[in-house]
Amino acid sequence: MAVYTQVSAERIAELLSRYDVGTLVSAKGIAEGVENSNYVLETDRSRFILTLYEKRVDADDLPFFLKLLDHLAARGQPVPPAIADKAGRQIQSVNGKPACLIVFLPGLSPGEPNVAQSRSAGAALGKLHQSLIDFADLRPNTLSLPGWHELARRCGDALEEIAPDLGKIVAEELAFLDANWPSELPRSAIHADLFPDNVLMLDDKVTGIIDFYFACTDIRAYDLAVTHAAWCFDDEGRSFDAERSAALIAGYAEQLPLSDDEREALPILARGASLRFLLTRAWDWLNTPDDALVTRKDPAAFLRRLEFYRAAGSELFAR
Amino acid sequence: MAVYTQVSAERIAELLSRYDVGTLVSAKGIAEGVENSNYVLETDRSRFILTLYEKRVDADDLPFFLKLLDHLAARGQPVPPAIADKAGRQIQSVNGKPACLIVFLPGLSPGEPNVAQSRSAGAALGKLHQSLIDFADLRPNTLSLPGWHELARRCGDALEEIAPDLGKIVAEELAFLDANWPSELPRSAIHADLFPDNVLMLDDKVTGIIDFYFACTDIRAYDLAVTHAAWCFDDEGRSFDAERSAALIAGYAEQLPLSDDEREALPILARGASLRFLLTRAWDWLNTPDDALVTRKDPAAFLRRLEFYRAAGSELFAR
Numbered sequence: 053m054a055v056y057t058q059v060s061a062e063r064i065a066e067l068l069s070r071y072d073v074g075t076l077v078s079a080k081g082i083a084e085g086v087e088n089s090n091y092v093l094e095t096d097r098s099r100f101i102l103t104l105y106e107k108r109v110d111a112d113d114l115p116f117f118l119k120l121l122d123h124l125a126a127r128g129q130p131v132p133p134a135i136a137d138k139a140g141r142q143i144q145s146v147n148g149k150p151a152c153l154i155v156f157l158p159g160l161s162p163g164e165p166n167v168a169q170s171r172s173a174g175a176a177l178g179k180l181h182q183s184l185i186d187f188a189d190l191r192p193n194t195l196s197l198p199g200w201h202e203l204a205r206r207c208g209d210a211l212e213e214i215a216p217d218l219g220k221i222v223a224e225e226l227a228f229l230d231a232n233w234p235s236e237l238p239r240s241a242i243h244a245d246l247f248p249d250n251v252l253m254l255d256d257k258v259t260g261i262i263d264f265y266f267a268c269t270d271i272r273a274y275d276l277a278v279t280h281a282a283w284c285f286d287d288e289g290r291s292f293d294a295e296r297s298a299a300l301i302a303g304y305a306e307q308l309p310l311s312d313d314e315r316e317a318l319p320i321l322a323r324g325a326s327l328r329f330l331l332t333r334a335w336d337w338l339n340t341p342d343d344a345l346v347t348r349k350d351p352a353a354f355l356r357r358l359e360f361y362r363a364a365g366s367e368l369f370a371r
Numbered sequence: 372m373a374v375y376t377q378v379s380a381e382r383i384a385e386l387l388s389r390y391d392v393g394t395l396v397s398a399k400g401i402a403e404g405v406e407n408s409n410y411v412l413e414t415d416r417s418r419f420i421l422t423l424y425e426k427r428v429d430a431d432d433l434p435f436f437l438k439l440l441d442h443l444a445a446r447g448q449p450v451p452p453a454i455a456d457k458a459g460r461q462i463q464s465v466n467g468k469p470a471c472l473i474v475f476l477p478g479l480s481p482g483e484p485n486v487a488q489s490r491s492a493g494a495a496l497g498k499l500h501q502s503l504i505d506f507a508d509l510r511p512n513t514l515s516l517p518g519w520h521e522l523a524r525r526c527g528d529a530l531e532e533i534a535p536d537l538g539k540i541v542a543e544e545l546a547f548l549d550a551n552w553p554s555e556l557p558r559s560a561i562h563a564d565l566f567p568d569n570v571l572m573l574d575d576k577v578t579g580i581i582d583f584y585f586a587c588t589d590i591r592a593y594d595l596a597v598t599h600a601a602w603c604f605d606d607e608g609r610s611f612d613a614e615r616s617a618a619l620i621a622g623y624a625e626q627l628p629l630s631d632d633e634r635e636a637l638p639i640l641a642r643g644a645s646l647r648f649l650l651t652r653a654w655d656w657l658n659t660p661d662d663a664l665v666t667r668k669d670p671a672a673f674l675r676r677l678e679f680y681r682a683a684g685s686e687l688f689a690r
Contacts, residue, residue, distance in 0.1 A: 060483075
């Protein structure tokens with residue numbers, strides 16, 4: 053959440069001259085998103101985001117992300133596509149990094165979502181999935197079961213630094229998910245990271261869905277499970293909000309009906325979603341210096357969610 | 372250059388409801404300025420900057436800074452005043468920090484300034500000083516000669532980690548400045564940190580002068596010397612640009628004539644300006660962890676300027 057690569061105003065103005073977007077009048081580095089550098093730009097015509105992709109986004113994945121955004125934007129979904137320059141190119145090179153000029157979307161990310169916002173988020177995800185039924189490009193999810201095994205292995209004994217017995221808990225959960233992970237549910241491109249941070253709203257209506265840099269091909273209902281884990285608890289994962297949960301699921305199902313199989317799998321998928329963020333946060337926690345300016349997100353917030361979903365069982369998502 | 376205090380959209384919207392500025396539609400944390408947290412806000416009417424003052428700005432100094440900005444704005448100077456809420460208050464408390472809602476100014480900070488931009492910067496500083504002749508409030512400059520002595524003492528032997536013999540060079544320079552620092556030159560409120568970063572321009576015209584958080588009462592020509600050191604070299608202080616130098620000084624003098632005494636003192640004032648940034652950068656360098664996300668600025672860039680001004684002598688600023 054910082055600007056990793058400094059780009060001069062002259063360099064940005066030169067970049068914009070390749071596009072038909074007007075003349076640059078303002079440029080501010082913003083602290084937002086995954087580990088990319090972002091600038092909010094204003095020209096005499098409109099506003100834009102300039103994103104420079106740092107180490108966390110593989111340049112080889114960019115065409116998938118951009119095609120996905122184009123597909124969604126063409127279907128009226130509130131996503132920010134990359135703009136093509138006069139030569140038709142969406143991907144540029146700026147200070148040695150791949151970079152895109154992106155449509156600016158208004159709206160505010162909810163801090164702690166209310167029930168109406170949770171319903172809107174569920175509905176937005178349902179519409180997103182509906183719009184992706186005819187999107188054929190594939191990107192494997194590197195952060196699914198095999199990826200979680202790999203992360204757990206790399207964290208190793210250091211997991212105990214985060215919580216007592218965490219290594220054992222993770223091993224047991226991985227064994228459970230190996231035995232029970234569904235294989236026959238509908239798959240499509242999914243967002244895979246739809247936290248409130250990545251949703252812009254005005255008056256509880258979704259005006260933007262952003263940060264598609266974990267998007268991949270996976271079980272659709274897994275995306276709903278990730279969103280459920282992200283929206284239906286307080287930040288620390290200590291208190292579950294049943295009203296937000298019901299609203300999120302109902303909002304989704306009104307746009308894209310959930311099959312009985314999907315609904316039955318949700319408790320397992322939600323355990324997987326919790327484990328995914330528990331493990332990536334644990335890895336970042338163990339590998340971020342104490343005094344770095346990046347705020348480390350607490351892995352325990354997702355250990356608590358995991359424990360909640362284990363205890364709640366299948367009742368939680370029953371119709 | 373990061374957002375140190377996270378403020379939720381809900382909290383910002385609540386804050387804005389105290390003002391007559393419209394309804395919030397966008398809020399982005401920006402990586403800008405001294406060690407404050409800044410957000411660029413958009414309402415249905417206009418754009419604003421929300422600044423939360425972190426440890427580097429003393430809350431007791433805020434009334435001086437705000438009165439200075441009001442004074443300058445009332446005289447048509449391109450500075451961003453703090454907006455008063457419906458009850459007339461300019462200073463708020465947000466997440467435990469003093470905070471101000473500030474006018475947003477368009478414009479771009481030059482990366483490496485050209486000659487026309489240097490002339491405009493000089494002229495803008497001259498107009499600023501002209502507008503401050505009738506500004507009576509006082510704030511001592513804590514980063515003048517006694518402050519430099521104190522900083523040198525606190526850095527101590529660690530100065531040798533930055534450059535060989537740096538302790539000796541600094542001690543000699545302090546002795547020279549003690550003996551030669553002018554005492555009779557015109558004084559007023561000054562900006563004291565007018566680097567290109569703090570100037571916004573469009574088409575080489577100044578549209579904004581920002582970041583007044585080092586403003587204080589001191590020798591007016593010292594402010595010009597700081598600006599000279601900031602604008603007339605490459606970043607690393609390796610190459611001096613005589614054309615930019617002449618343009619900057621001429622631009623200033625066209626707005627506010629320089630007396631012979633001021634002109635004669637400029638070589639000494641420029642040595643002081645170089646030492647000031649050498650010492651504050653040295654202190655930050657020695658006290659910022661290697662792996663922090665804040666970019667440490669190289670003190671040697673101002674050691675080189677100091678050496679340049681020592682060698683150039685009085686010829687440099689001759690008419």
